[in-house]
Amino acid sequence: DGGITQSPKYLFRKEGQNVTLSCEQNxxxxxxxxxxxxxxxxxxxIYYSQIVNDFQKGDIAEGYSVSREKKESFPLTVTSAQKNxxxxxxxxxxxxxxxxxxxxxxxxxxx
Amino acid sequence: QQPVQSPQAVILREGEDAVINCxxxxxxxxxxxxxxxxxxxxxxxxxxxxxxxxxxxxKISASFNEKKQQSSLYLTASQLSYSGTxxxxxxxxxxxxxxxxxxxxxxxxxxxx
Numbered sequence: 193d194g195g196i197t198q199s200p201k202y203l204f205r206k207e208g209q210n211v212t213l214s215c216e217q218n219x220x221x222x223x224x225x226x227x228x229x230x231x232x233x234x235x236x237x238i239y240y241s242q243i244v245n246d247f248q249k250g251d252i253a254e255g256y257s258v259s260r261e262k263k264e265s266f267p268l269t270v271t272s273a274q275k276n277x278x279x280x281x282x283x284x285x286x287x288x289x290x291x292x293x294x295x296x297x298x299x300x301x302x303x
Numbered sequence: 304q305q306p307v308q309s310p311q312a313v314i315l316r317e318g319e320d321a322v323i324n325c326x327x328x329x330x331x332x333x334x335x336x337x338x339x340x341x342x343x344x345x346x347x348x349x350x351x352x353x354x355x356x357x358x359x360x361x362k363i364s365a366s367f368n369e370k371k372q373q374s375s376l377y378l379t380a381s382q383l384s385y386s387g388t389x390x391x392x393x394x395x396x397x398x399x400x401x402x403x404x405x406x407x408x409x410x411x412x413x414x415x416x
Contacts, residue, residue: 223402234305234390235345235406242402250403282344288402291335292392294344 194219198283198295205270205277205302213268213298215283223288224266228252229280229297238281241266242288270300278302304328306393308407315381315414323376323410325391332396334367334374335404340387348376348389378412386414 196217205211217224226238237250241260255274260266266285270277280299284292306327315321325334333352337345349360351367351374362379378385388411392404 225403227406232408234408235392237403237405240403248403251405291347291350292337292404293347296344 196283196285196293196295198281198298200298201296203298203300205300207302208272210269210271211300213270213281213283213300215266215268215295216264217266217285217293217295218264219285219293220263221285221287221293222263223286224260225284225286225292226250226256226258226266226268227282227284229282235282238268305405306391306407308389308391308410310410311408312411313413315412317383317414317416318380321378321381321412323378323389323391323412325374325376325393325407327372327393329372329393329395331367331369331372331393333394334365335392335394336365336374336376337390337392337406338385338387339390339409345390381412381414383414383416386412388412 199214223242225240227235229235236252238256239258241247244263247258247260257269278301280297282297283295286292306325309324335350336348339345365376367374388409390406390409392406
């Protein structure tokens with residue numbers, strides 16, 4: 193079955209640590225996206241990538257980094273520079289310009 | 304800038320109708336609608352393109368007023384399964400091939416028996 197997977201489902205981090213969230217898709221989609229969701233604020237775009245080896249900052253990129261070395265994979269690193277990283281993180285993919293398919297999400301908690 | 308959704312929350316009895324609105328201050332190319340159930344990923348409902356027709360399937364439909372930069376989602380004869388948070392995502396498409404969505408803050412819909 194084609195789909196998009198995220199791991200882990202729950203992640204705990206100590207302050208000052210970097211952590212990487214995984215996102216993999218086997219839908220053969222060119223475009224991939226990372227969103228952050230906080231209560232009452234909807235989905236906010238962190239980074240997005242339309243093709244391999246290229247990505248653009250979204251609306252809240254500070255404190256985050258990404259890579260796109262393979263079409264199937266778009267990992268997100270939450271760095272220690274992100275001051276309030278506790279949130280629900282959603283990865284999505286699309287063929288570009290049409291519907292986005294979302295993964296199940298990773299809930300990150302900073303201890 | 305995020306599109307503005309209204310209302311923020313609504314409670315309906317099963318069988319009643321609802322309208323959710325999404326407004327943008329920017330010229331739009333398309334509007335996407337998604338539904339998210341608690342603790343789950345958002346699921347695509349439909350997309351409305353500039354110059355396109357009103358869309359719909361089953362008892363959920365939507366319209367896009369390009370002049371007002373507004374879209375409305377219509378839920379008719381609501382069912383318990385319609386409960387969730389509805390998000391609109393707007394696309395300006397300033398650069399073709401560099402599409403991205405800006406999502407509204409959501410409308411929480413609760414259907415009670």
